[in-house]
Amino acid sequence: MxxxxxxxxxxxxxxxxxxxxxxxxxxxxxxxxxxxxxxxxxxQRQDSVSITPQAKQFTKLQEKANAASGIDQEKVDKIKQAIAEGKYKVNVEQLARRIMQFEGDLFKK
Structure with missing residues (x-):
C-alpha cells in the first residue's frame, strides 16, 4: 500500500x-x-440637565422674596423713635379723610 x-x-x-x-x-x-x-x-447625553444663569438668578430672587417680611423695618424704627421723642406729628385732616374713604369703600360692597 x-x-x-x-x-x-x-x-x-x-x-x-x-x-x-x-x-x-x-x-x-x-x-x-x-x-x-x-x-x-x-x-448618558439624554440624562443631562443644565440650569441657565437666568434660572439660577430667578431662584435666588424667589428665596429672597420669600424670606422678606414685607415691612420696612427702618421706617418703623424711625416712627417709633419720633413718637418716643414727641416729634411725631399727625395730620388730622388727612387721617379723617382716609378713615371716611376706608369706611365708604367698606360699606359700599
Missing part, C-alpha cells in the same frame, strides 16, 4: 475559510461593541 505524501498537507482552501470565519466573528464583535458604546453614550 502506497501513501502519497504530497496530499498530507491539509487543504489550503479549508484553512482560508476558517481564517475568514474568525475575521468575520471579530468584525461582528467589534461592531456590536461599538453599537453598545454608542447607545450608552446616547443614554
Amino acid at each position: 502506497a501513501i502519497n505524501i504530497n496530499n498530507l498537507q491539509s487543504n489550503p482552501q479549508v484553512k482560508n475559510d476558517k481564517v475568514e470565519q474568525n475575521v468575520q466573528r471579530q468584525q461582528t464583535t467589534v461592531q456590536q461593541n461599538a453599537t453598545q458604546q454608542a447607545a450608552q453614550q446616547g443614554a
